[in-house]
Each structure stands twice: as structure tokens, then as C-alpha cells.
Amino acid sequence: MRKQGTKKGSVVGSGGRRRKGLQGKGPTPKAEHRPGHPAQRRAAAAAARAEQKRATAKKAEEAPEIIAGRNPVVEALRADVPATALYVALNIDADDRVTEAVRMAADKGVSILEVPRTELDRKTDGAVHQGLGLQVPPFSYATPDELLQTARESGEPPLLVALDGVTDPRNLGAIIRSAAAFGAHGVLLPSRRSAGMTAVAWRTSAGAAARLPVGMATNLTRQLKEWAAEGLLIAGLDADGSTDIDTMNIDVDPLVVVVGSEGRGLSRLVRETCDFTVSIPMASGVESLNASVAGAVLLAEIARRRRAAGRV
Template structure:
């Protein structure tokens, strides 16, 4: 009623949320603090990945032999000593997986896609895995796609420990055991692991005894290299050296000739005089080619004749052609 002085107005109760806050200070500081990174899926007890992890650990604990030991530790061993890597690798593809198992590469776990269409390779893979007591997990195709980072896995993948690099002496010893003159491939500045895998495959096909790569600014033997090598990574050793030019000097002292590949090389690779002798073929990167110190360490710089319409060859293609020419010259000399 107008003019009613006794009418009560809208009075906010004391202590309500919307009341004035005086001297809040650090009262809300705790609410602004972060809660840290999101835990991994396998560390969340309610997640299906955690249940799979617990189940795999139970199976690993109950298995015996080499497979069980590797599954518990998460890494495999090797007769050549501890590796330099810190994480496991996933090798995908039926050929790559089968070659790795045939070569006795230590395996932590075999992943098989559900509803896999079996063939001779998958049957042999399952037979080897069951005989050695390795962990076998059946997963969905999306899960296998995630594990292999989208690689073409053909429904099969294995988890293997970090690649065990050899020493230069190991490569020369392998040549001595074969009874043939050493034939090695050195990669100078090749950073694509698929090129490394392709070179390893060519080395295995044309009688190469190993591949030499530098530690820095160069590709290493990763899962991608494993896949591209089509299993040759299990048979062709790779030595990783601190300084490639110095390593070439050591190989020269051991009696090897060093041939560098370059598009402007004065000698065609098919005319190299000492192809039947202990030989190291050096392949440079596509962009920069051979580095200055590596070029100076070569006894001769050879080229692969190509038509003028093509500017250059892929590093792995050039390496494969050079290895074929050396193998051809050696077969003619026998």
C-alpha cells in the first residue's frame, strides 16, 4: 500500500551466496589450482585398458620360460648386450612379424585382430608364439590401428624390445663367417626410417653383411624401418657409430675400399675396379648428398647413370641399384 512505512523491502539474508565477500584473499586459490595431467588409460582402474593390463600381467606371471620373463619386465634381452633405447617397438605386418619370429627376436606380446583371415603366414606365426610361450592378445581392429599408429598391420603386430645395434667388428665378423668379401652400406644423413628399412632389405637381397648409420641426424631402426625392411631387420645387422667419417677410416684400415654415391661422380658404379674386394658403399641424403668429410673419406666417388629427365634417385633406390651392380660384378668374377 502506498505510503505504508511498515512494508518490508527485499532484504538479503546474511550468509547467502550472493552476499558481499570482504577480504577473500586466498579463499578461492585452491579452486584455481590445476589437478595435474590426465592419467593414462591403463592407470585408471575403471577403464577397460586397465583391466587388459591387469589380465596381461596375470598371464605373464603364470607363464614360464623366456616369454614370461620378458612379459614381466616389458623388455626383451639380446645376446649382444643391452640396447640404447628406452621404449619398446611395435612391428606390424605379417611378413615383418614372421621374419622377426623366425630370427628369434625376443617378443613381449603378439596382437592379433579379431576375426582374422588366416593364411600360411598367420598359422606359422601362431604356432611359433604358442610354442615359445609369448603373450597372445586378441584385439579389435581400431585398437590394433592405435597400437601400430595407423600402419598397415594386416591384422598382426608384435611388441619387441629396442633394436640392438651391432659394432663395426660385428659386421666384419659376419662377412668372415659367410666366406665372402665384406659388403657394407653406410648411410650419410638419411633421416627417413623407411629409406633405412629399404636399404636393409636390399642389403639382405644382394649379399650385404650390414648397414652403418651415424647416431646423430640420421634414421634409426624403428618400427617403420622394421616394416619397410619386410623382416630384413632381423637378418641384416645395423651398426650405429658416433662419427661416420671416422668409422669409414676404421673400415679402410681393416682393408675395405670405400665408394661414395653421387650424381656427379666421375666413375659409373658398374665400372668400379675393386667391386669384388671388401667394399663399403656410402649413400648420401637426397638433398645434400655426401657430406664433405665423408666424401673425403671415400676412395672413389661413383655415379648411377640416369636420363636427364630425372634429377636424382631416392636414397634407398640408389643404394639398391649399387648393391645389385656390386653383386653382379662379383658373380661374374667367380
Template sequence: MPGNSQRRGAGANRTGKNAGKGTTAGSGGRVRRGLRGRGPTPKAEDRPYHKAYKDKQQREARQPKQSSGPRTPKGVGPEWVIGRNAVLEALHAGLPVRASYVAEGAEHDSRLREILSFTADHSMPMLQITRGELDRLTGGTNHQGVAIRMPEYEYAEVDDLIAAGVESPAGGLVVALDKVTDPRNLGAIIRSAAAFGAQGVLIPSRRSASMTAAAWKTSAGAAARIPVAMASNLNQSLGKLKKAGYTVVGLAGEADADIAAAPGLDGPLVLVIGSEGEGLARLTRETCDTLASIPITSQVESLNASVAASIALYEVSRVRGTGSGE
């Protein structure tokens, strides 16, 4: 095992004439030499063995859990990406990285070498810790000796989306999601929203996908270009948008009106997308000014939420004459 070979090597160094100058047990051996100069040192609060890290964990444990009150949470807990393939894909997909971790004695294969090279080339912090510490941080999952920690996502406010819409020549365009729980759907919708000129995406804080690593990856970089707002009460936020002059159009498969002919597409608009299985909640339907559908054949019951969003956004952009300039 790599750990055993490290201990043997450390003992050999102590008995030779260069005793005290080689690597010592627990220092990481060859891995440490390979990591030397690999980007900036992570912050103290990101080093599991540092007092600042333990202090931060205690502070977070003492903080009250987010209530269901009117205040919108600014962020969620940090997201972990684990495993060599997943970490490598996340790095190449441009996911934001707060810190990278590699276990002492981790076997160097082509994937790990590429990860180390990528983090060094992009000045990303890389911290070597014990395998046991990495086990604890990642909840005992099969991390294969490497993991990256994403920063907390900073959600926008509904007011931010309204302010951005004021500057849009065609009027503001917001995509709101109701009970869309798959983060990959969220990421794909964010990508389509950016492609068709929306000013932002609005999601509820409960019973909804959030900005996880999967959502970031599926957005193909669009999550860095378009804000996502989180509402503690979706219908109140929709009401706020209506007061700001927005027309709220919800997609519903049984609606008689075709989305292409729905009123209000050429002005400030909120397009509300429900889940594929349940559609829009009753209160959300009642909040909408109009319900519209996408015509499909009888051979298919419904469309995936991200597919429906893309089609509807295309129709909106066609009416508004904004095009899709990705």
C-alpha cells in the same frame, strides 16, 4: 557394444545355479575362452597391470637420454605394430615379436581369428588387456583391438662388421648410409646387401632411419640374416674401416668415375649411399677415397637410394665375381 554384452552375461551367470563358475565382469567373456591355451604367458614386465611392468617403466624414465658421445647405442625403444591388417602382415612377414595384445571384447572377424591362430601355432605370447590399457600403450591410436610389440633391435658394432669381413674370400663389403631417413629404403638396402654378399650395413644414430617395423618388413627377412651397425659418428666409423684396409667409395651423381670402374671394388670395400634429395654430406664426401656415379639418362635427375644401392652392389659383385645368390 561387446563390453555391455559381457556385463549382461556376467550378471546372468551370478543369478543362475552355476553362479561363480562362469565368466565374471572384466574377465573377457567369450574372448577369454577363445584365448585359452593360446601360447605361453608373456613376461611379467610385458603385462601392463603387473608391478614388474610399472617398475620397468619407472627405470626407463629415470635413465638418461642417449647422448651424442662416442658410445654406440645397443638398441632403440620397442616398436609397435597396430591394427588387424598391419599385425597380420607383420606376422606373416616374420617380424620378431616380443608380445601380442588383444583388447577385451574385441570383435572376432576373420583377421583376428587368423592372428590368434598364427600366434598359437607359433607359440607367441598373447595377452588380453582392457581396451583402455591398449589405448594407453599404443598412444591412443586406432589399434582395432590388437597390437604386437617388437623387441628392441640389437645393433652390431663396426668391429663386428670388420671381423666378419676377415672371413670373406673376396674381402669385406659394408654398405654405409648417410641421411637415408625412409625406413623402407633401409629395409630394401638391407635386402640388397644380403643378396650381394655384404657383411653388414652401417647407419648413423642421428638423421637416419632405424630398424623399425617398416624396415623389418621391407627387408623381407634379410634383417634377420645380416647385421646392422649404428654409429654415433659415421665419419669416424668410416675412418676406422679405412684403417682396417677398406676402400670407401661414395655414390655421387655428379662424379665423373663410373661405379663399375671405381678403384678398390675387388678388395675390402665400403659403399656409401646418400639420400636421393641431398646426396652425401660434405664431411662424408671428404672421408671417401673415391666418388663414383651410376650413368643414367638426362630425363631423370637421380635414383631412389635403395635402387642406387642395388645397382651399385650388382656392379661390385660383378667385379668381385661373387654373384647374387639370394
């Protein structure tokens, strides 16, 4: 209320402040959502660390790879692995491999850079580089559709290799090398829980990755189902397979060979997606084969049967 003839504010009542104070303010926020609360500060710090980790991983994916060591560098240059620079340590003891690496790099138009040995140590993350490092650009993956198109345009029954959780880049490189050797038309990797085309994989593939398309799928199980709908037979390589390599019914069918991880083999969803699984008989006392070796054995048998059928 206001007294007559005065400009002062109300002298009776709270102006509604008491009524507003009685109104509820909603549920109490969780501790991590309350500004200034210790839990909120911990949550903010964890989010910042996760963001930094994602940024670092993305930067690593986009950064060029360095193949380290005299023999690996020479082998990569011989195999026409795409390269952007050859790093040579200052005051290096030049031998035939160093001379050949420098000559081939010059012939291919690859930049040759002399750097201090400490700089080469940093670029190779402390690997044994022997004074040589070859920089290769980030790998350009094909799409699954491009892999299938390439296989169909080859004039042969499509043969593709898919990897389920192969995390060792050496195994990845060896499988790519075997796939190229035995007539496969492409290799498919899942985008998660799998090795990528790193310098180690490049080196182990002995340049086969430059000749054989390597693709990446967001979801391996879904992609295998899509290929099955396109008429491809899905064969999983598994130690407990339903059939062994001697009795499997594979002649010249369009085929996808799925190789499991080094430890657990095929994942459950991928195994259920396969039309059948194949095992390799072994002598007693031997537990299992390395993933790349097992894949090479199966691909070699498929290539033999296709040659016998006169289709390759």
C-alpha cells in the same frame, strides 16, 4: 673503541663494515644467472623442457616398437622378426591373415593379448592397425668392429654398407633388405641424423634385419677412416660421382658402400673420406633415384661382378 669499565660494544667506528662495503663484489652476473630475474626464470624453464625432451627421447628409444596392420604383422612373423607380444583387438573380424598371425604367434611362443581397440590405437599412435599389432623389442645394434669381424669371417671379400643421413625408416628397411639380398655382410648407421630400426624399418626390411647385422657408429667419418686403415675401399654413391657405375674399378676388393641421404646426398666430410664416388647414369629428364633404389642398383652391380670373378 670501547669505554673503560663497560661491557657495551664499540661506540666509535663501524667495526669494519664500512671498509667491507667498499670492497668490490666482482663482475655483475649475466641476467640468466641472477636468481629471480625474468631471464633466469626463462633459462630455467628452457633447461627443464630440454631435459624433459631428452628423457622422452631416451624412453622412446628403450620402449618396444609396435608393427601395425594385418599384412605387416603376418610378414614379420613369417620372417622370424623377434617379437614379444601379439595384440589382437576385441571383437575383431577374423580373416585368413588374423588366423595365420595368431597361429604363428602361438607356435613361436609369442604372448597373445586381446585388448580394446582404443588401447591398440594408443599403442600404435593412431596407425591403421586393422586390429593387429606385433610388439618387437628395442633393436640391439652391433658395434663397427663386430660388423667387420663378421665380414672377415664369412670367407668372402668384406662388403659393408654405410648410410650417411638416411632419415626415412622405409628407405632404411629397403636398403637393409637389398644389402641382405646382394651379399653384404652388414649395415652401419650413424648415431645422429639417421633413421633407426623402428617398426616401420622392421616391416620394410621384410625380416632381413633379423638376419643381417646392423651396427651404429658414434662418428661415421671417423669410422670410415678406421675401416680405410684396415684396408677397406670406401666408395660413395653420389649423383655427381667422379666415375659411373659402368666404369668403376671394383672387382673383389674389401669394400664399403656409402649411401647418402634422400635429399642432399653425401655430406662434405664423408665425401672427402671416400676413395672415390660413383654415379648411376640415367635417362635425361630424371633427376635422381630414391636412396634405397640407388643403393640396390649399385649393390646388384657389385654382386654381379663378384659372381663373374668367381668369388661369391
